[in-house]
Amino acid sequence: MNPELKIFTHLDQATGNPAMVDVGDKQVTKRIAKAQSIVVLGNEIMQHFTGSDIQTKKGPVFQTAIIAGTMAAKKTADLIPLCHPLPLENCKIEININDQKEVVINCTASVTSKTGVEMEALTGASVAALTIYDMCKAFSHDIVIKETRLIEKTGGKSDFRRDQ
Structure with missing residues (x-):
């Protein structure tokens, strides 16, 4: 066995083949993850922003x-191989415009389980960003999904918080 394989949790220790992580011995804890995607729409699209949304023919x-x-977020295990299906307890998505006129999507997912919800939060933020792209492309294709990143996670073996 290659000792370097130990750092990759989704590889079988004996064979090096892809494998779902065995969470059987882990403790059930409250787990929360927050992810963020940033979308740059540009002035041509942002001129359609009124109130708290952009209205299009699609809605x-x-x-x-x-x-x-x-x-x-609820379908993450169907989209990401080796992801454990989780019964999400909550998923909240907030969308705001920052000072740079970028669309900031924050997705917070939570569950009480043996495994974390980072992938659910990241998937929720990512698909929200892709949906914004899809709905705004009739105005302009000059749209950039700038970044998607984990902001924080709590519960489980270790916590993580990104300095913003």
């Missing part, structure tokens, strides 16, 4: 993105 962009992101 309200941010409201639709919240629904899509929530649905995606």
Whole structure:
């Protein structure tokens, strides 16, 4: 066995083949993860921002993105190989415009389980960003999904918090 394989949790220790992590011996704890995606829409699209949303022929962009992101977070195990299916207790997506006129999507997911919800939060934020792209591309294709990142996670073996 290659000793370097130990650092990759989704590889079988004996064979090096992909494997789901065995969480059988882990403790059930409250686990929360927050992820963020940033979308740059540009002035051509942002001129359609009124009140708290962008209205298109397809409907309200941010409201639709919240629904899509929530649905995606609930389906993460169907999208990401080796992800444990989790019964999410909560998924909250918030969309705001920052000082640089960028769309900031925050997705917070929580569960009481033996494994974390980072992938659910990241998936929710990512799909919300993709939905915004899809709904705004009729105005312009000059859209950049700038970054998607984990902001924080709590519960389990270790906590993580990114300095913003």
